Amino acid sequence: xxxxxIRTKISELVYSDAFGQNFLVKGWVRTKRGNKHVAFIxxxxxxxxxxxxxxxxxxxxxxxxxxxxxxxxCVAVCGKLVPSQGQGQSVELQATSIYxxxxxxxxxxxxxxxGHSLEFLREIAHLRPRTQTFGAILRIRHAMAFAIHxxxxxxxxxxxxxxxxxxxDCEGAGAMFQVTTLNLSEPPRTESGEVDxxxxxxxKPANLTVSGQLEGELGAMALGAIYTFGPTxxxxxxxxxxHLSEFWMIEPEMAFYEIQDNMDLAEDFLKFLIAYxxxxxxxxLAFLEKMYDAELTDRLRFVLDNRFVRLSYTEGVEILLxxxxxxxxxxxxxxxxxxxxxxxxxxxxxxxxxxxxxxxKEIKAFYMKQNTDGKTVRAxxxxxPKIGEIIGGSQREEDLEVLQxxxxxxxxxxxxxxxxLDTRRFGSAPHSGFGLGFERLLLFVTGMVNIRDVIPFxxxxxxxxx
RNA sequence: UCCUCAGUAGCUCAGUUGGUCAGAGCACCUGACUGUUAAUCAGGGGGUCCUAGGUUCAAGUCCUAGCUGGGGAGCCA
Numbered sequence: 001x002x003x004x005x006i007r008t009k010i011s012e013l014v015y016s017d018a019f020g021q022n023f024l025v026k027g028w029v030r031t032k033r034g035n036k037h038v039a040f041i042x043x044x045x046x047x048x049x050x051x052x053x054x055x056x057x058x059x060x061x062x063x064x065x066x067x068x069x070x071x072x073x074c075v076a077v078c079g080k081l082v083p084s085q086g087q088g089q090s091v092e093l094q095a096t097s098i099y100x101x102x103x104x105x106x107x108x109x110x111x112x113x114x115g116h117s118l119e120f121l122r123e124i125a126h127l128r129p130r131t132q133t134f135g136a137i138l139r140i141r142h143a144m145a146f147a148i149h150x151x152x153x154x155x156x157x158x159x160x161x162x163x164x165x166x167x168x169d170c171e172g173a174g175a176m177f178q179v180t181t182l183n184l185s186e187p188p189r190t191e192s193g194e195v196d197x198x199x200x201x202x203x204k205p206a207n208l209t210v211s212g213q214l215e216g217e218l219g220a221m222a223l224g225a226i227y228t229f230g231p232t233x234x235x236x237x238x239x240x241x242x243h244l245s246e247f248w249m250i251e252p253e254m255a256f257y258e259i260q261d262n263m264d265l266a267e268d269f270l271k272f273l274i275a276y277x278x279x280x281x282x283x284x285l286a287f288l289e290k291m292y293d294a295e296l297t298d299r300l301r302f303v304l305d306n307r308f309v310r311l312s313y314t315e316g317v318e319i320l321l322x323x324x325x326x327x328x329x330x331x332x333x334x335x336x337x338x339x340x341x342x343x344x345x346x347x348x349x350x351x352x353x354x355x356x357x358x359x360x361k362e363i364k365a366f367y368m369k370q371n372t373d374g375k376t377v378r379a380x381x382x383x384x385p386k387i388g389e390i391i392g393g394s395q396r397e398e399d400l401e402v403l404q405x406x407x408x409x410x411x412x413x414x415x416x417x418x419x420x421l422d423t424r425r426f427g428s429a430p431h432s433g434f435g436l437g438f439e440r441l442l443l444f445v446t447g448m449v450n451i452r453d454v455i456p457f458x459x460x461x462x463x464x465x466x
Numbered sequence: 467u468c469c470u471c472a473g474u475a476g477c478u479c480a481g482u483u484g485g486u487c488a489g490a491g492c493a494c495c496u497g498a499c500u501g502u503u504a505a506u507c508a509g510g511g512g513g514u515c516c517u518a519g520g521u522u523c524a525a526g527u528c529c530u531a532g533c534u535g536g537g538g539a540g541c542c543a
Contacts, residue, residue, distance in 0.1 A: 037500045055501080071493095088503045108476080112493050113504060116477065119535065174541065211543095236541055237467055249543060328539085339539075392543065437543030450536090451543095462534085 004078060011047035016091060019081055023093065025052060026076040026101070028130055031113040032069055034058070040086075041069060041095075043077065046129075049136050049287045053084060053092040065100060071113055072104030072130070118453050125457055125466045133291065136284035137446050137454055140277060144441060145229070147276040148250055151269055152227045157252060160219040160226040162212030167204050168416050175235040176207035177245075208233035212251050213433060214367075214420050217396060220253035220431055221423045227252040229438075237461050241450040242387065244439060246459040253433035259369075259378040259395040262432035263355050266382055266391050267308050269436075270353075274300050277445045285446075293447030299385065300445065302352075309350045312358040313337075313376065316345055323349065336363045339388060346383045354383045366406045367420075368394040369430075380434065387443050393434020400424035 004024045013023060027045030034040050037058055042051035054077050058066060069075060079093040086092070110124050111131065121128040128134045149159065165179055181201040182188065188196040197205050212228040219226035232249040252265065277285065278300055289296040311319075320331040320341055325348070329338045337356075346354050358376040361368070368377035382391035397403040403424055407414050414421075442454035452458035457466045 031504075033502045033505050035499050035502080035505095038502080040502050040505090042503080053503085085501060086503065106494055110476070112477065114477070114492055115504075120477065122535090232543080234542075238541060239467085240539085240541095241537080243542070247543070389543065435543060440543055 007076075009047040010043065010045045010050065010052045013052055013081060013093070014048065014050040014089070014091060016081060019083055019091075022078060022080055022096070024076065024078050025054075025093065027052070027074070029069055029071055029073045029075060029104075030132075031071055039066060039069070041075075041077075043075070044130075044132075044135070046135055048139075049132060049283045050089070053086070053089050054079065054095050054098075055092050056095040056098065061095075061098060065098060068100055068103050069098065070104055070106045070109075072106075072109040072111055074101040074104075075099060076101060118450065122452055122458070129456065132287060134453075136281075136287050137442070137448065138456065139284050140281045140446055141442055141454065143277060143281050144273055144438070144445060147273050147280075148227075148229060148438075150276075151272050152252065155225075157225045157227045157254075158219070158223045160212075160216060160223070160228055162209070162215040162219075162228045162230065162251075164209055164231065165202075165206050166209045167202055167206045168214070174210055176210055177233050177235045179206045179208060210234055211249070211435065213253065213435065216251050216253035216433060217420070217423060217431065220255045220433065221427070221429065224256075225252065225254040239461060241452070242440065242443070244451055244455060244458055244460060247451075247455070248438035250436040250438060251433060253431065255429050255431045257395070257432040258430055259357060259380060259432060262393055262395060262434060263308075263310060263357070263380055266355070266380070266393065266434055266436075270382070270390070270441075271304055273441065274304050274445065278304070288447050296447040299447075303384075303444075306352050308353040308355050308382070310355045310357065313356055313360065314358065316341075316354075316356050319349055320344060334360050334362065342383050342388050346385050346388075351385075353385070356381045356383065361406075364394070366410050366412060367396050367403070369397045370402055370406070378432075382434075384440075384444055386449075387440055390440045390444065391434050391436050393432065395430065395432040398424055398428045398430050400428065 004022050006024065007026050008023045010025055010027060013025065025043060025045065027043045030042040030044050030051050032039055032041050039056040039058055041054040041056060043054050044051045056066065076099040077093060077095050078097045079095040081091055082094055084090055084092040111127055116131070121131065121134070129138055152159065182195070182199070188199045190196045197203070200206070209232060211232065212230065216226055216228050228249070228251045230248065231246055233246055235245065236243070254261070254265070257265070278297065285297055314333065316337070317331055317333050320327070323344065325344055327338070327340050329340070331341060346352070357378065357380045358371060359379045360375060361370060361377045364377050364379045368379050370377050378395035380393050381389050384390045397406065400421065404414070404421065407417060439451045439454050443449070443451055446454055448454050452460065
């Protein structure tokens, strides 16, 4: 019988009814079962959550070959697609030839057919993509990245590549990683003994970006609406299931958007992404629901079907004060809301995503547009059940004098911000934007609870392996 | 960074008051079984009890410090 030369992905076969036809598949062995007459090989090639059941008549194959077909091994299989006699799958491949690409010594291959803890899998991040769980997560991650580009493209936004390396220290979003080519054991010194950054690569101190927003605003004030989608770096010593040192962030920035438009966009955007996941990642979501989170798709549908509650910080504080709930940190107007307060509003009071707006200006960034009350700014935080703040954004202050006054009040280095202030000096306009933490979105969509499990190779304090 | 819990076989864990305490299940190996579904059944091999000190006649067990991981908090997306 003629052997097919073209490889077929398993995702194309598991729902196929091309019975009697020959196919060539290539993938990694998940498990092998059977007896001395017949072997069942569960093969996965990453194209979908499902394994293809390969059936091998033991007598028809070299004994040594089959002995090396173990969990983790990589093989190519030619065979005939037939309806499965067994219960777990609708099709199976009757193998006519098997080629062993790479063995995986069962004594030392870390992955077993048994389930593994997520903590253990983090220690073998180079191999965990081969598990069903991480296959599902990484496919969903891809789908969400694609959907993000699709949404913005379809809505007339332009993808702007803001810099990864920045020499401005005023992004105001936490500690930064320094970028230098100086010899750290013997850096050049100035006459006064300080490190002489004039001799550094960029001639001044440089860092990895903590946000593309400031440059994003420059793009919005020219192209009308832009978004960024790239890696972001925070050198904070944060050790939580919701923080990474390196993560991906989406930051749309829109000219002529006021805060209400900003909220409309954020809600529509998030709902589009969730709907996209439900439509395009159904099998992977079903797996995660079965294994980790029985309410996963219910929760996704709930967010899709309900309008986000919108209320001001002041109203939120009043609800918390009236609630009678006991909080570790007592609520008062002017304080930043603690996790417990946000959770109360989202999970106890409204039981729905909440957009909080108009925060006290003292607890928000300098660039946010000040309200006429003199006390609050047009900030907006989108709070989700289980994961808290998923989006932070605001209308930006477009008035040069007001913005400059705020820069002075906060003692920010105005000379480094000249280019940012120029947008207010020349053709200023109302504009808004927000930042969406990509991995936080993925936490919500996948139902995972630790952010280290929704990025292929997590970077956290004391961990940059792989 | 703070609080808290944990670290024993490849994995998940048990190990009582400090005294036969080196254990189980799974994985792996060998054998059995003509269609399995985390296959099943029988047998076998497998240990720096996280590290360094300390207390004690005696430490997996108690004390101190450190390292690593989980959970909570802060910072934030």
